Amino acid sequence: MSGRSFIRVLVAKPGLDGHDRGAKIVARALRDAGMEVIYTGLRQTPEQIVEAALQEDVDVVALSCLSGAHNYSFPRVVELLRQQGGADILVLGGGVIPEEDIPALKQSGVKEIFTPGTTIQAIVEFIRAHAIQR
């Protein structure tokens, strides 16, 4: 399959969470690292996020959640992607996420979780190392 020369990322905020600073900072950082970032805005259901990811044919779905709804929304996004032919898309999460929730989230298929204080550099490097570019 032909590859494109850049990484395409969907940055999405699932649920009713209105904290968007982190998501916007991450979006800008990825843009500055040469990636193409699709930002879908606040209050998206997992279904809407997955549909956007598939129509936009992204390599990465980056979920940001500070409201505490991550235990439902993150695994649900992974599950829907798998059902709809997007199993090869890298799913990442970030935001205010308690340490003890992280193992189960990773178990569900979220590749990595980035909590407050994470450097932009670490996020960019992780994506470059793990995105399966199509």
Add this chain to the structure above:
Amino acid sequence: MLYKDDLVQSFLRGDMRALARAVSMVEAGDIQAEQFLAAVAREGKRARLIGITGPPGAGKSTLTAKLAESLLDRGERVALLLTDPSSPFTGGAILGDRIRMHAIAGRSGLYIRSLGSRGSLGGLSRAVPPIVQLLENFGFDAIILETVGTGQAETDVVETVDSVVVVTVPGLGDDVQAMKAGIIEIADVFVVNKADREGAERTARQLEEALKLGPKAVPVLATIATTGVGIAAVVSSLDAHYQTMLADGELAKRRDRRLRKALHAYAASIVSVRLAEWVEEQLTGHWADIDSGRIDIYTCGRRLAEKFQKRGVTSNVRED
């Protein structure tokens, strides 16, 4: 991952996931993309292409969503191509137009794709014409293209669509003289959006005055895209414009021009790659003469071009 033959089959079956993969392939622009386009080509019905342009923040995305909704409501299949500028330095981009699509996202018969301006000088991505062809072959009735009204976007959009909607807002267009040169000429429909704000009527009247001097009758319509006020009038103006173009042959003319331009550009891109390689070959061993100024690059360039053309003819003859 879907491989190419499966991809053709899925595409022809109407699978939007296959369409999304195909758009990426075409955007990457390799030889496989050319083969894919050939495999899914079909005769017959074409889509109606509508371009929306105007300054950032004018409400183009909001308006695009409302127009798409009206077309979907009457049973049309609609594709949206939403373009935002890419950084000329890193190639990166934030494509945020989807934020305005929440009300329609998820409707059946709708495909939404965000595109960076990658590789063009502030205009439309070079991949737009082949992507439009894919969308037409997929069976969409209407394709709406949103562009940012900066750089080359206006010239590009005119050469890419059937009807151009130029969006402006009160205040911004207060002084019509100050509007970007050329923007008045390209509009088939003018929209003064944010009509809930002061000065909308004045802006509309000024535009009407300015447009009277032009060669064609262009409607100026006031809208409030956030609430949907005035959208029905935009849709009927676009319908009327389309019917007029169908009747007077303008539609065919615009399509011909568009196809010719894309065809020329593609052929030229292939030749220019070959030419560049060949010129480099020819230059080996002679660079010192150019570097010292003994041979000037323009004389040399003409000689090489003429030699390349002759070589082109003989190699064709040999192939026959």
